[in-house]
Amino acid sequence: MKDKFTKKALSEGYKARSVFKLRDMDRKFNLIKKGNRVLDIGAAPGSWSQYAVEKGAIAIAVDIESVNAHKVKYIKADIFDDVLFEKVGTGYDLVMSDAAPKTTGILDSDNYNSFKLSSRSLDIAKKVLKRKGNYICKIFQGEYFDEFHKEVKKNFRKLKTIKPEASRKKSKEIYLIGIDKL
Numbered sequence: 532m533k534d535k536f537t538k539k540a541l542s543e544g545y546k547a548r549s550v551f552k553l554r555d556m557d558r559k560f561n562l563i564k565k566g567n568r569v570l571d572i573g574a575a576p577g578s579w580s581q582y583a584v585e586k587g588a589i590a591i592a593v594d595i596e597s598v599n600a601h602k603v604k605y606i607k608a609d610i611f612d613d614v615l616f617e618k619v620g621t622g623y624d625l626v627m628s629d630a631a632p633k634t635t636g637i638l639d640s641d642n643y644n645s646f647k648l649s650s651r652s653l654d655i656a657k658k659v660l661k662r663k664g665n666y667i668c669k670i671f672q673g674e675y676f677d678e679f680h681k682e683v684k685k686n687f688r689k690l691k692t693i694k695p696e697a698s699r700k701k702s703k704e705i706y707l708i709g710i711d712k713l
């Protein structure tokens with residue numbers, strides 16, 4: 532059965548219900564502005580990039596799965612592949628990562644895989660963000676969370692942790708928002 536956010540996403544022309552998580556974070560922290568360059572990591576099917584474009588940003592979407600959304604530039608890539616750096620360039624105002632592993636139900640391995648994706652997105656953000664750029668990243672709560680939190684904190688002036696309203700209560704996901712890259 533489709534929940535209220537899925538129905539709302541479809542009726543408003545978005546590719547996924549995840550859009551409401553980003554919208555919630557953006558409304559709280561004013562993260563996406565007109566003319567911003569935004570790198571969307573783990574972007575498929577593309578609702579976060581759709582939202583960024585609607586707000587007047589330039590969105591570059593990276594995923595192994597395809598992204599087909601109006602005005603969004605799609606780069607097919609595995610984020611662990613260093614070729615990515617040549618493809619995406621630098622000078623971003625925002626790096627946002629909603630990348631998630633395929634879950635297995637084995638808690639430790641799911642948490643570890645989420646941590647690896649999040650850490651990689653942070654490495655990418657460190658290289659491609661402008662000074663004072665912002666960063667959004669999903670991570671599963673669990674044993675690796677504190678280590679990741681500490682790493683993000685080292686690189687940004689402010690750090691927020693948020694569970695957006697559209698995030699399912701039973702999901703272990705949580706989002707970290709790094710504000711003003713040092």
Ligand SMILES: C[S@@+](CC[C@H](N)C(=O)[O-])C[C@H]1O[C@@H](n2cnc3c(N)ncnc32)[C@H](O)[C@@H]1O
Pocket residue numbers: 546547549550572573574575576577578579580593594595596608609610611629630631632648
């Ligand atoms: C929850 S979905 C993202 C939804 C997206 N934010 C939206 O609103 O449409 C997570 C995505 O992470 C991607 N992903 C996972 N591992 C990846 C990797 N190593 N490289 C690139 N993308 C990856 C998956 O293919 C999947 O599309």
